[in-house]
Amino acid sequence: MKQTFTIAIGGAAGQGVATPGDIFAKIFSRRGLHLNAYNAYQSIIRGGHTFLTIRTGPEKVTNMGDRLDLLIPLNQDAMDRHLGLLREGAACIYNADTIRPGDARHGTALCPLPVSKLADITRNKVAQNTLAVGAGLNMMGIGFQALEEVLTEQFKKKGAAVVSENVEIARAGYDYAAASFKPFGWPLPMTGNRYAVLSGNIAMAMGGAAAGVKFYCAYPMSPSTGVLHWMAAHARKANIMVRQVEDEIGVVNMAIGAAHAGVRSMCATSGGGFALMTEGLGLSAMMETPVVVIDCQRAGPSTGVPTKTEQGDLWQMLGAAFGDYPRVIAAPLDIGDCFKIIPEIFNIADRYQCPGIVLCDLLLSEGRLSVDPKELDFAPVVDRGELITEAPSTAGTNGDGVYKRYKITESGISPRAVPGVPGHTHTAASDEHDEDGVLISDEFTNPTKRRAMMEKRMRKVAGIEATVPPPALSGPRDADITLIGWGSTKGVIEEACEILTEQGILANQLQIRWLVPLHGAAILDILKDARHTIIVENNYSGQFARYLRSETSFVPNGYIRKYDGEPFMPHHIVEAVKEQLGGKSRLSVPVHEILV
Amino acid sequence: MATVLADAKRLAMADFKGKVDPDWCPGCGDFGVLAAVEKALVDLQIPNHNVVTISGIGCSSNFPGFINTYGMHTLHGRALAVATGVKLANHDLTVLVTGGDGDGFGIGGNHFVHSMRRNVDLLYIVMDNQIYGLTTGQTSPTSRVGMKTKSMPFGNIEAPVNPISLALAAGATFVARGFSGEQKHLTELIKQGIQHKGFSFLDVFSPCVTYNHDNTYQWFRPRVKKLEDDTAYDPAHWLSAMEKSLLWGDEIPIGKFFERSDLPTLHGAEPVLNAGTLLHGDTQIPPDVARSFVEELM
Numbered sequence: 001m002k003q004t005f006t007i008a009i010g011g012a013a014g015q016g017v018a019t020p021g022d023i024f025a026k027i028f029s030r031r032g033l034h035l036n037a038y039n040a041y042q043s044i045i046r047g048g049h050t051f052l053t054i055r056t057g058p059e060k061v062t063n064m065g066d067r068l069d070l071l072i073p074l075n076q077d078a079m080d081r082h083l084g085l086l087r088e089g090a091a092c093i094y095n096a097d098t099i100r101p102g103d104a105r106h107g108t109a110l111c112p113l114p115v116s117k118l119a120d121i122t123r124n125k126v127a128q129n130t131l132a133v134g135a136g137l138n139m140m141g142i143g144f145q146a147l148e149e150v151l152t153e154q155f156k157k158k159g160a161a162v163v164s165e166n167v168e169i170a171r172a173g174y175d176y177a178a179a180s181f182k183p184f185g186w187p188l189p190m191t192g193n194r195y196a197v198l199s200g201n202i203a204m205a206m207g208g209a210a211a212g213v214k215f216y217c218a219y220p221m222s223p224s225t226g227v228l229h230w231m232a233a234h235a236r237k238a239n240i241m242v243r244q245v246e247d248e249i250g251v252v253n254m255a256i257g258a259a260h261a262g263v264r265s266m267c268a269t270s271g272g273g274f275a276l277m278t279e280g281l282g283l284s285a286m287m288e289t290p291v292v293v294i295d296c297q298r299a300g301p302s303t304g305v306p307t308k309t310e311q312g313d314l315w316q317m318l319g320a321a322f323g324d325y326p327r328v329i330a331a332p333l334d335i336g337d338c339f340k341i342i343p344e345i346f347n348i349a350d351r352y353q354c355p356g357i358v359l360c361d362l363l364l365s366e367g368r369l370s371v372d373p374k375e376l377d378f379a380p381v382v383d384r385g386e387l388i389t390e391a392p393s394t395a396g397t398n399g400d401g402v403y404k405r406y407k408i409t410e411s412g413i414s415p416r417a418v419p420g421v422p423g424h425t426h427t428a429a430s431d432e433h434d435e436d437g438v439l440i441s442d443e444f445t446n447p448t449k450r451r452a453m454m455e456k457r458m459r460k461v462a463g464i465e466a467t468v469p470p471p472a473l474s475g476p477r478d479a480d481i482t483l484i485g486w487g488s489t490k491g492v493i494e495e496a497c498e499i500l501t502e503q504g505i506l507a508n509q510l511q512i513r514w515l516v517p518l519h520g521a522a523i524l525d526i527l528k529d530a531r532h533t534i535i536v537e538n539n540y541s542g543q544f545a546r547y548l549r550s551e552t553s554f555v556p557n558g559y560i561r562k563y564d565g566e567p568f569m570p571h572h573i574v575e576a577v578k579e580q581l582g583g584k585s586r587l588s589v590p591v592h593e594i595l596v
Numbered sequence: 597m598a599t600v601l602a603d604a605k606r607l608a609m610a611d612f613k614g615k616v617d618p619d620w621c622p623g624c625g626d627f628g629v630l631a632a633v634e635k636a637l638v639d640l641q642i643p644n645h646n647v648v649t650i651s652g653i654g655c656s657s658n659f660p661g662f663i664n665t666y667g668m669h670t671l672h673g674r675a676l677a678v679a680t681g682v683k684l685a686n687h688d689l690t691v692l693v694t695g696g697d698g699d700g701f702g703i704g705g706n707h708f709v710h711s712m713r714r715n716v717d718l719l720y721i722v723m724d725n726q727i728y729g730l731t732t733g734q735t736s737p738t739s740r741v742g743m744k745t746k747s748m749p750f751g752n753i754e755a756p757v758n759p760i761s762l763a764l765a766a767g768a769t770f771v772a773r774g775f776s777g778e779q780k781h782l783t784e785l786i787k788q789g790i791q792h793k794g795f796s797f798l799d800v801f802s803p804c805v806t807y808n809h810d811n812t813y814q815w816f817r818p819r820v821k822k823l824e825d826d827t828a829y830d831p832a833h834w835l836s837a838m839e840k841s842l843l844w845g846d847e848i849p850i851g852k853f854f855e856r857s858d859l860p861t862l863h864g865a866e867p868v869l870n871a872g873t874l875l876h877g878d879t880q881i882p883p884d885v886a887r888s889f890v891e892e893l894m
Binding site: 029030194195196197198202206209210212214215217234235236237238239240241242243245246247249250251253254255256257258259260261262263264265279280283287373376378379382389418419420421422423424425426427428429430431436437438439444 | 615616643644645646648650653658660661664665666667668669670671674677678679680681682683684685686688689706707709710866867868869871874875877878879880881883885886888889890893894
C-alpha cells in the first residue's frame with residue numbers, strides 16, 4: 001500500500017480552517033509531494049462545522065483515503081466528533097486552554113498546546129491555529145524554514161510586523177512540539193518534483209482559457225461559482241469577456257448569442273441552474289450553435305444539500321431539452337482531467353455544431369489536487385470546425401441564396417458563417433427550418449423537409465461517435481472483480497482496486513469518461529469476460545447503472561451506492577466488495593463514519 | 597456601430613427583402629414595422645451583413661425571417677439575452693431585437709429589465725398588440741383592465757405593465773413609442789434608435805386585427821399625439837418623460853420620450869474590448885500569461 005499522510009482540521013466556519021489548510025498544502029507541494037484536499041462544509045458563513053482533510057505523499061494521491069494521521073480540532077465540537085477516528089500512530093494537536101480531549105484510542109497521541117503560554121492570544125485570535133501548524137510540521141519532520149517562507153508570503157501584504165508575529169508564533173509551536181511531542185513514525189519525504197495545487201473549478205476555468213474561450217457568463221451557484229471567480233479575476237489578463245447574468249436562463253442564452261457571433265463560449269452552474277438552462281440547450285442544438293455548459297453536481301433534488309457532493313444529475317443531463325438532438329456529455333475523471341476535458345469537448349462541439357455538457361461534481365469542483373504543471377497545456381489542439389469568419393466585401397447581399405446555412409450534407413455538418421461576413425446572411429432559427437434557414441414550422445410546414453433536417457442533424461451523431469474514444473479497462477483482464485464507475489470516482493475506485501488486490505482479490509476497473517456517446521458495444525465487449533461486476537456511484541438509484549442497462553441491456557452482479565452527501569472512501573468500496581463476494585448482498589450503501 | 601458601404605452601390609429596399617413574405621394576417625400592424633425597419637436601414641445605408649435581427653417567439657418574432665440581414669429566431673422571451681451575447685462578441689454589428697409584448701414584458705421580463713440597466717447597445721422594438729396572437733388570443737402583460745380574451749373571458753382584472761415607465765425606471769438610455777399607422781414617424785424613431793449608443797427601447801403600437809378588437813387602428817388614430825409636435829417637450833428631461841409616460845386615454849403620447857448619451861454602453865465600459873472585438877481578437881493565451889496562471893497555484 002502506498003505511503004500517505006493525512007491531516008484533518010475541524011472547526012466552525014469563520015474559525016480559520018482554510019488558512020492552515022493552505023499553508024500545509026503549499027508546504028507539501030513544494031516538497032514535491034502529491035496532495036488531495038477535500039473540505040466537508042455547510043452552507044453557512046459563520047459557525048456550523050467544517051472539516052478539511054489534506055492527504056499527501058510521494059506517489060499520486062487521488063482521494064481523501066481511509067486514515068487520519070494528524071487531527072487539529074479548533075473547537076470542542078471538532079474534538080468530540082473526530083477524536084475517535086484516530087488509530088495507532090496518529091496524533092491530535094489541540095488548544096489545552098479551551099478544549100478537553102475525550103478518550104483517545106490506544107496508540108494515538110494527545111498533544112495539548114498551552115496556547116496562552118506560547119502566544120499572546122489577546123493580540124492574535126488565530127494563534128492556536130498557527131501554533132498547531134508549527135507543532136504539526138515539527139512532528140512530520142519538516143524544517144521550520146519551509147513554514148517561515150510560506151507564512152512570509154501569506155502575510156506579506158499585511159506588513160513586516162504581522163509576518164514576524166506569525167513566524168514567532170509558529171516558531172513557538174514548532175519548538176514546543178520538539179520538546180514535548182513524539183514525532184510521527186514516518187517523516188515526510190521530499191522529491192524533486194513541483195506541482196500546482198488547484199480545484200476542479202479552477203482547472204475547468206483555465207481549461208476554458210486554454211481552449212480559447214472568449215465569453216464566459218454565469219449566475220452564482222455552489223459548487224460551480226469557483227469557475228466564475230477564476231474567470232472574473234483573470235478576465236483582463238486572459239482577454240475573456242466575463243459577465244454575471246440575472247439568471248441561468250439568461251446565462252445560457254447569452255452564451256449562445258456570443259457563440260453564434262463566432263467565439264468560444266462557456267458557462268457553468270449546478271443542477272438547479274442547469275434545469276433553467278435546458279430549453280437553451282435545445283436552442284443550441286437546433287440553431288447548431290456550439291456552446292459548452294458545465295454542471296457541477298451537488299446533492300439534490302431541489303436546493304438539496306448545496307455544499308455536498310453527488311452524482312445525481314446524470315438523467316437530468318440525458319433528458320435535458322425536449323426532442324432528439326446530437327450532443328456530447330463528458331464526466332471528468334479527476335481535477336487534472338477537468339482542465340484537459342474542456343479543450344477536447346470544445347473541439348467536438350465546434351466540429352459538430354452542438355452543445356457539449358461537462359458533468360462535474362462538488363468533489364472535483366471544490367476539492368484540490370496536486371497536478372503536474374506540464375499537464376496544464378495552454379496550447380492544446382484547437383479545431384473550430386467548418387466556421388466561416390470572413391469573405392470578400394463584394395460577396396453581395398446573398399439575394400442569390402447561394403449560401404445555405406443548414407446545407408444538407410453527408411456528415412450532417414453545414415459550414416457555419418457568423419454574422420458580419422458578407423454574402424452569407426441567413427436566419428438561424430429555433431423553429432424547424434429549411435436548408436437556407438427559412439422557418440418551416442408555420443405555414444411552410446412540410447414533413448419531407450422536417451424529416452430531412454432531423455436526419456441531417458442526427459447524422460452528426462455518427463461523426464461524434466467516431467471522434468470520441470471508447471472506454472478502456474484498467475488492471476488485469478482476469479480479475480475476480482470488475483468495478484465500474486464514472487467521472488469523479490476514478491481515484492477512489494482505483495485505490496479500492498489496489499487494496500483489494502493486495503488482500504488477494506484481484507480487481508480491475510472500467511471508468512466511464514464520455515457518457516454520450518457511450519460506446520455500448522465496446523463496453524459489452526469489455527465486460528463479457530468479467531467474473532463479477534459492481535457499479536459504484538454516488539447516488540441513490542444507480543443512475544449510471546440504469547443508463548447502461550437502457551443502452552446495452554447489461555445488468556451487473558451488484559451495486560455500491562452512496563447518497564449521504566459525502567464522497568466514497570476506499571474502505572467503503574473494499575468492504576462492500578467483500579460483502580457482495582460473500583453473497584450477503586447485491587446492493588451496498590456504505591455508512592460515512594466521519595460526522596460532518 | 598454602423599459601417600457604411602464604401603462602393604457606389606446604394607442599398608435599396610429590395611436588398612432588405614427577406615427570402616419569404618411575412619405570414620402575418622392581412623392588416624397586421626407588424627407589416628408597418630417591417631417596412632419602417634427596412635426603410636431605416638436603407639436610409640442609414642447599413643450593409644445587410646452587419647445587421648443581426650434577433651427575436652424571441654410569437655407572431656412578431658417571425659420578423660428575422662422576413663428581412664435580409666443576419667437573423668436569429670431564438671426562444672420565447674430570450675432574444676435580449678442572446679442579443680447581449682452577440683453584441684459583446686462582436687460589437688461592430690448593428691443589433692436589432694424584435695418581438696412582441698408577451699415575449700418581452702411577460703416571459704422575458706427579467707432580461708428586459710437587466711438589459712436596460714446594462715445599457716447594451718442595441719435597438720429593441722416591441723410590436724405591442726396587447727394580446728397573445730400566435731397562441732390564438734390570450735391576455736398579455738399590456739392588455740387593458742376589462743379586456744375579454746380566451747384566457748380571461750370575463751375580463752382582465754390585472755393592471756397592465758407600462759412599458760415606457762418601466763424602461764425609464766430600469767435605466768434605458770433611449771425610450772420611444774411609435775405607431776404602426778404612422779410610418780414616417782416610426783421610421784425616424786427606428787433610425788434614431790439604431791444610431792443611439794446604448795439601449796434603445798421602442799414600443800410600437802402594432803394592432804392585432806384578428807384577436808384584439810379593443811385597441812384597433814381606429815382606436816389609436818385619434819388618440820396618438822406626437823411628442824415632437826410639442827416644441828416645449830425636452831426628451832433630455834427624465835422626470836418629464838416619466839410624467840408623459842403615465843398618460844393613457846384620450847391622449848396617448850408617441851415619439852421620443854427620453855434620450856441621454858452620456859452613459860457608457862456595456863461594451864464600451866468593458867476594458868477587455870478596448871483592443872477590438874472578441875471575435876477578431878487572439879484566442880491563444882500568451883505563454884508568459886499562461887505561465888503566470890500556473891505559477892499562482894504553486
